[in-house]
Amino acid sequence: MIYSMTGYASATGELNGFTWVWDMRSVNARGLDIRLRLPDGLDGVEDALRKSLKHKIARGNVSVTLRVSHPEDEGQYAVNPERLGQAVTHLMSIAAEAEMRGLVVSPVSAADIAQLRGVIEMRAADADSRAPLIEALRKQIPMLIDAFVASRQEEGQALAKIMTGQVDQVETLVGQAEALLNDRSQAQADGLRAALARIMDATEGADPDRVSQELALIAVKTDVREELDRLKAHVSVARAHLTAGDPAGRKLDFLMQEFNREANTLCSKAQFNELTRVGLDLKHVIDQMREQVQNVE
Secondary structure (H helix, E strand, O other): OOOEOOEEEEEEEEEOOEEEEEEEEEEOOOOEEEEEEOOOOOOOHHHHHHHHHHHHOOOEEEEEEEEEEOOOHHHHEEEOHHHHHHHHHHHHHHHHHHHHOOOOOOOOOHHHHHOOOOOEEEOHHHHHHHHHHHHHHHHHHHHHHHHHHHHHHHHHHHHHHHHHHHHHHHHHHHHHHHHHHHHHHHHHHHHHHHHHHHHHHHOOOOOHHHHHHHHHHHHHHOOOHHHHHHHHHHHHHHHHHHOOOOOOHHHHHHHHHHHHHHHHHHHHHOOOHHHHHHHHHHHHHHHHHHHHHOOEO
16 A cells, blocks of 8 residues: 655544644655644643654654634733743844854844744643643544545555556566567677678687677677566566555665666667667656655655
């Protein structure tokens, strides 16, 4: 099962006058990067969310935003004097250090300070009323993540369909290359015989056996059957990864490098126009497949 690293899910809820909206989305990344923007005063929600995400998601840049509101917002939130003082002190220290080093720091507005974590928080007096809210949010996390995973799975199925078609194209092109080998061998043999005749005519006293051995060695070095066999093996492995149950993005990414290596070698050894064309077509399909793999978990 292929999962895309791109996904989206949202959820809403209402309890005891509180309303909330979850927003979860992700894009591709080399590893798992979780970024959360949650209101303060919701103890345990962040830990539960991170733990659940790490259990379900292997790769991707995941961003989660939670917005909680109440009909009496002005009474629910207040400035935390201690956090405000700390924030202002730190900002002043940064500005002073920057000035000493000759750096120009843009002015900081009150709105910028208010957005700093902990400066504005829910009133401590409302801790009891937040307990049911926290419990409701924690219970909603699995459902939210399931919807998120389903979104990634749906897009992953579309990616798998595209990549399966590309693997089929690679297999077809490898078959075309194999079908050209007899014609290539004949053309190569004719070329080697002509080369041998030119060498014997131009080189007095040349040893015919030695020259034949050198030309035969050239023929061996330009043989492409090994590359085609490896390409066929890579096709089988790619199909297995596309239907596997575990995340296959990194495995497929490595496999694309192997595909590309064999296609490059095929082109460099071809020395036959039709085989070169097939090799270039292979490189084109492999490049397209590599682009799709970058989005696979």
